[in-house]
Amino acid sequence: MGDGFGAWFESLLRSVDENHFTAMVAIMYHIWLQRNSAVWDYKVGLPWHVHATAVASFDAWRKAVGTEPRQHEASAPTVAVGQSTGQLFCYFDAAYVAPDGEGAYGLVLQHAGGEFFAAKNGLLPPCHGPFMAESYACKESLSWLRERGVMEVVLRTDCLNLRHTLSSSAAEFHSYDGVAVSACRDLMSLLHSCSIICIPRSSNVLAHSLAQAALSQANSMAWEDVPPAFISTLVD
Structure with missing residues (x-):
């Protein structure tokens, strides 16, 4: 047999x-x-x-x-910074506590029309400053998107410095920040279409709220289709 x-x-x-x-x-x-x-x-x-x-x-x-x-x-994958080419928007933000270098991230994935799609938050590795925390939050969002099979997306951040750094063609600076930025660039290049735009902080309140909540969590958390209760009233 x-x-x-x-x-x-x-x-x-x-x-x-x-x-x-x-x-x-x-x-x-x-x-x-x-x-x-x-x-x-x-x-x-x-x-x-x-x-x-x-x-x-x-x-x-x-x-x-x-x-x-x-x-x-x-039609090789390209990273078009500042051009909204994707069908999904991924909002990300970081929370940073200066005294102990603790950081956390919040991610919200929405349809182009504003409908909630998914969300995730969690703690970051020890950070040396707010920029490093924002860079790690961006890295977390890109890794999450790849895990979900999302290959076309528009990233939205309220960190103008990070947006400028990722759009620059200059080589990464040799520092912990540079390592995080390099990881973001590598992950962006693996997507079919990935753009990043800067938005006002008032437009990033969902991701910010998730990042703040993660500071008091022991583990990362994820939500599908239905947002967590503490941000549901903020979702359009």
Whole structure:
């Protein structure tokens, strides 16, 4: 029986091309990850999230092995700073406590029309100043977006200095701040379309409220579809 199954599986591999087989593996792998998340972390994701992350993994594999169609390669991912090219807006902000260097982040993902999509907050590594905290918050937002399979987005921040630094073509300065900025640039370059614009602090109250709340939390928290109660009244 084992030999029969092996022969069947071998014939199956021959019947599908490499792209189709890899797509199947990506889907099964992310279903398995979702199963582990449900069993061990008591977190049940949405089906579209599993699909989106599987597609993102498959796209990353095609880029790595050079199997993408030529017409797709012609439109290589670019980072257009200040241009709203994405369908989703990701607001991020950092909270910073100067005496002990403690920092926290707040992230809010919304549709272009303003509808709430998802949110997350949590603590940051020790920070040497507000700019470093903002840079780490940006890094957290980009990592979160990649995990969700979001490949087109507009980042929104009230930190003008960070926006200018990320838009500059100058090499990163050699400091802890520079390491964080470099990580942000690397993550932005992996997205299909990523822009960053500066907004007034009054327009970033959701992310700011989440960052402030994270300072009193032991662990990071995430919300899907429905915002947390303490910011629900602020959501349009």
